[in-house]
Amino acid sequence: MTIEFLLTSLVVVATPGTGVLFTVAAGLARGARAGVVAALGCTLGTVPHLVAAITGLAALLHASAVAFEVIKYLGVAYLLYLAWSTLRGKQAFTVAADREHRPAAKVIGSAVLINLLNPKLTIFFVAFLPQFVGPGEGVLRMIELSAVFMALTFAVFVAYGRFAAAVRDRVMTSSRVLTWLRRGFAGAFVALGVRLALAEG
Template identity: 60%
Template sequence: MQLSAEFLITSLIVVASPGTGVLYTLAAGLSRGRGASVAAAFGCTLGIVPHMLAAVLGLAAVLHTSALLFQIVKWLGVAYLLVMAWQTLREHGALRVETEETPKTRSRRDIVVTAVLVNILNPKLSLFFLAFLPQFVAAGEAAPLQRMLELSAVFMLMTFAVFVVYGVAAAAVRTHVITRPAVLSWMRRAFAAAFVALGAKLALAER
């Protein structure tokens, strides 16, 4: 399988750009450590699968033409981001700190499920992949479906790798954060504000 430099560079820029998934992975690393950040990265990557399949199978076109369906998914995503912001401020969400002395309030499975929902409830992802993938499939491609699936797999691997780097980096400075209540309080407010901002951005999104 040959990959163009344009595809790899564009994919890296898209993956590394700060968004909801990156934000959640950073929060998981800061509050729960390296293992949680890897689980968050895996969940965010897994959450891309439905959007990839929708784009490859042409279902994103339905989402694009159906105003009602788009609005339903969009507002569910907005509501979920606002809930995450509230939980973060209340110390029950993404930045709930866990130490050796405190019980593990969330399993790795819970972190993965939350991360999956973060990406699934964003209808813009399906439309993005619908526009993104075909650009890198040659007009005379013998098996265009297989080619798009291959490109999707590479994109997902890049997503997981970059998110793990983000998460592990956040986990590396975790001790410096959780041992300073003032810093942790500031970060909770900052992350909550970021979730609200992303929710507002999604609310203003058009098809």
């Protein structure tokens, strides 16, 4: 394991994107537990991309313009759906006294779907990880590096989620703040959707 791999992976993981946005939203809306669950879901969402990279499906996806476009626009559609549901969900960012939580399975399912429908993550596994796999190391080395990447993903996302939960009560008591939070998250999801739509395989 090289320092270069760890630092590069950390930069990739910590850079705000769809998963970070989803985790922060979960932490703000439903507290620390939801933030951790969202972080777990986003981390699990990398597994299909790892499997695809190992089996060669990712290379096929990268080479096939049609397949890339299909996955890409499914991702765009889901991001726009998240934007719409966030904007319309009046209770999405309500601080409840009883600290009710959305079922963990639903949070994890949404988080996994976010990463599953992100073709750029597959391309990341194809283009980035092989650079650190030496001759003769093969699949086991790739799994090892992917496990480290997933551990970093979970740790960083948990930090994002717990930070959001820590400031939750301070920023969620004003109806004006709640309105702008909904608009801000909805706008961010739209922006990420547009960026994904403009991405080229």
